[in-house]
Amino acid sequence: xxxxxxxxxxxxxxxxxxxxxxxxxxxxxxxxxxxxxxxxxxxxxxxxxxxxxxxxxxxxxxxxxxxxxxxxxxxxxxxxxxxxxxxxxxxxxxxxxxxxxxxxxxxxxxxxxxxxxxxxxxxxxxxxxxxxxxxxxxxxxxxxxxxxxxxxxxxxxxxxxxxxxxxxxxxxxxxxxxxxxxxxxxxxxxxxxxxxxxxxxxxxxxxxxxxxxxxxxxxxxxxxxxxxxxxxxxxxxxxxxxxxxxxxxxxxxxxxxxxxxxxxxx
Numbered sequence: 001x002x003x004x005x006x007x008x009x010x011x012x013x014x015x016x017x018x019x020x021x022x023x024x025x026x027x028x029x030x031x032x033x034x035x036x037x038x039x040x041x042x043x044x045x046x047x048x049x050x051x052x053x054x055x056x057x058x059x060x061x062x063x064x065x066x067x068x069x070x071x072x073x074x075x076x077x078x079x080x081x082x083x084x085x086x087x088x089x090x091x092x093x094x095x096x097x098x099x100x101x102x103x104x105x106x107x108x109x110x111x112x113x114x115x116x117x118x119x120x121x122x123x124x125x126x127x128x129x130x131x132x133x134x135x136x137x138x139x140x141x142x143x144x145x146x147x148x149x150x151x152x153x154x155x156x157x158x159x160x161x162x163x164x165x166x167x168x169x170x171x172x173x174x175x176x177x178x179x180x181x182x183x184x185x186x187x188x189x190x191x192x193x194x195x196x197x198x199x200x201x202x203x204x205x206x207x208x209x210x211x212x213x214x215x216x217x218x219x220x221x222x223x224x225x226x227x228x229x230x231x232x233x234x235x236x237x238x239x240x241x242x243x244x245x246x247x248x249x250x251x252x253x254x255x256x257x258x259x260x261x262x263x264x265x266x
Contacts, residue, residue, distance in 0.1 A: 002239040004136045004164075007036040007077075008224075010213045010231045012201035013048045016056060021046045022067050029071055029079075034234040037133070041081025042168055042199040043143050044093065049170035049203060050084070051121050053091035057084045068098045076100050078133060082109065082142050082168055090123040095142050095168060097131045105129050109142040110151055118144075126262060130162050136239070137162040139192075143169035146182045146196070154190045156255045163242060165190060169198045173210035180212060187216040191245060191252050193237050200230055218245040 009028055014020035029039055043049060046064050047056050058064055064083050072079040082095040085106075093109040108125025112118040128151070131138045139162040145151055146167055155161045165186055171179045179196065187194040193216065200211040215224040215235050224235050246252060 003236050004038065004134055005034070005036045005234060005236045006195060006215075007032055007034070007039045007232060007234040008195065008197045008213050008215070009039065009041055010198065010200055010211045010226055010229075010233070011042065012230060013042065013045065013199055013203070015048045015204035016050050016052065018046045018056070018064060022064065026067075026071055028232055029075055029077075032075070032232060032234065036077060036234050038078045038080065038138075039075070040166065040168060040195065040197045041079070042197060043082045043095075043170045044084060045081040045168075046083050048199075049116070051117050053084050053086065053121050057086035057091050059086055065096065065098075065104075068096060069102045069104075072098045072100050073102065080140065080166075080168070091121060092125070093118070093122050093142060095129075095140050097129065097140060105131055107140045107142070109145065111144045111148050113144045136164060136237075138164040138166055141165065141167050143167065143171060146171075146179070146186065149186065149189065150258070150260060152186055152190065153258070154192070154252060154255065156252055156257070160191060160246065160252050162190075162192060163239070164193045164195060164237065166195045167197070169196060170203070170209060171198050171212075173208045173212075176210055176212050180214065183214050184216055184220045184222075187218060188220040191218045191242075191249070193217055193242065200228060218242050 079098045085092045085094040095107045097105045107129035110125045129140050183196045196214045199209045202208050
């Protein structure tokens with residue numbers, strides 16, 4: 001119960017080609033040799049960061065969600081990553097958390113990347129998802145959410161709200177300094193592990209992604225970092241070091257209480 005293993009799949013993606021992406025990712029997942037409990041895929045792993053949801057979206061009963069359930073069951077893992085989902089007339093950049101028995105939770109990306117037009121095509125989410133496994137609590141977020149610290153901030157009662165803050169992303173190389181700096185800040189200010197999983201390679205819009213996937217501890221110390229290359233990396237996080245940091249430096253107890261008030265009309 002004191003450890004939890006994550007495998008990060010930092011990879012290139014085939015632009016708007018679901019079949020090619022699912023085949024490629026399944027091959028990588030099935031080839032994992034280490035014991036692992038949670039496998040993490042990038043943002044919009046089946047398509048790349050596309051603004052064409054009318055053409056690419058699926059329902060929750062669609063082929064990609066079915067694929068996630070099948071792979072999670074076959075490998076006996078929790079599988080997580082985001083994809084384009086449709087519900088009624090709305091489209092969501094939805095992160096799924098799929099258990100081996102087929103049950104799932106999901107988080108709809110709150111902060112849409114207006115710079116790329118995501119706010120025009122996708123509906124924002126309104127609530128966070130903090131998943132639980134083996135006594136660990138994992139706060140699941142997506143890419144641009146990283147720039148908004150209030151959305152990730154620990155809600156403090158008697159104990160910190162979560163242990164791991166996880167971001168899946170398609171974060172461009174040209175702004176990678178912000179990516180690395182903000183991941184580090186989120187770890188320090190929330191006294192938690194932070195996992196940032198990004199893609200590599202050029203997308204269909206000619207935008208290059210350097211990966212720079214990272215895992216940081218509660219002091220902001222880097223435990224894993226990979227730039228430019230595809231990589232499948234398994235890391236085991238331990239509860240005891242996290243507990244020691246929080247006990248030795250109980251800064252979380254001094255945090256302000258706050259309430260998030262949605263924008264009008266949301």
